[in-house]
Amino acid sequence: MIWKNSISLSLITAVFVQLLCQLFKAVFYSLKDKKMGIHYFFSPGGMPSAHSAFVTSLTTAIGIEAGFGSRIFAVSFVFSVIVIYDAFRLRGTVELHSRALNRLYKKLPENERIEMPTMVGHSLDEIAAGIAVGVILTVLVYLGINRL
Template identity: 35%
Template sequence: MDKSILDNVALVSAVVAVVSAQIIKPFIARLGGQKITRDMFISTGGMPSSHTAGVVALTTAVGFTAGVSTYIFAISFVFSLIVIHDAMGVRIEAGKHAEVINQWSEILSTIHKEKFNKTNFKTLLGHTFSQTFAGAVHGFIIAIIFLFIYGVI
């Protein structure tokens, strides 16, 4: 058995898609006028969605290597739908809730200085449709590149 984990094109594609999406996020944010910080390289939210990039790369590579009629493709596809739904739906709503809680925290800490410590919850948790779509395109392109490199297509 000579194969290594690096021979797994689906895994390599997914990992490269996630890592590369995380690396480009701060630079895209900079184009939008934000200051680049170290936290941007590991944070959730932003353009493109690294979670979406990873699952789309995984599902694309699995589809090409195992076939779209296999149970492993079905698992990967459903997993992708769940992750993408979570990125666009659940986590974006949690971010909105965090914004409101932070506003109330500011008000309460102003009124009750000694009794209440202000808290700041992270608000950039989820993704907009365009961020998710960009992640999907990024993941698909990464998978296609690695499928060519590995000689699958």
């Protein structure tokens, strides 16, 4: 049963996938900007979507452990869809608003300017990459420990 033996593996795998995505973002965007930017590790936006990877990893692990027809998988799947939708639609809108506000703030005197973070949402490509990373890495973890 998932609760007795493998919830920790499901959670550890999902956290591992999340951290790997964030580390990738920190390295990728630091190389792209040609300067080290540790803030990218903590950034909620960018390629790939760590939100999508995290929830997809957890849902995949639950499916492997409890069965893809189980109730717990269904619950996890529904919450994954909500998180992914939020990462794309809601936070994507927040990102657009931040960009617009930053353009307006540039018209203010320098001492009154506030820089809004603009890397907070995700594109469909970033979400698709996050989903792929979540599924692939989770399957590899479970293959590696002979749980598949």
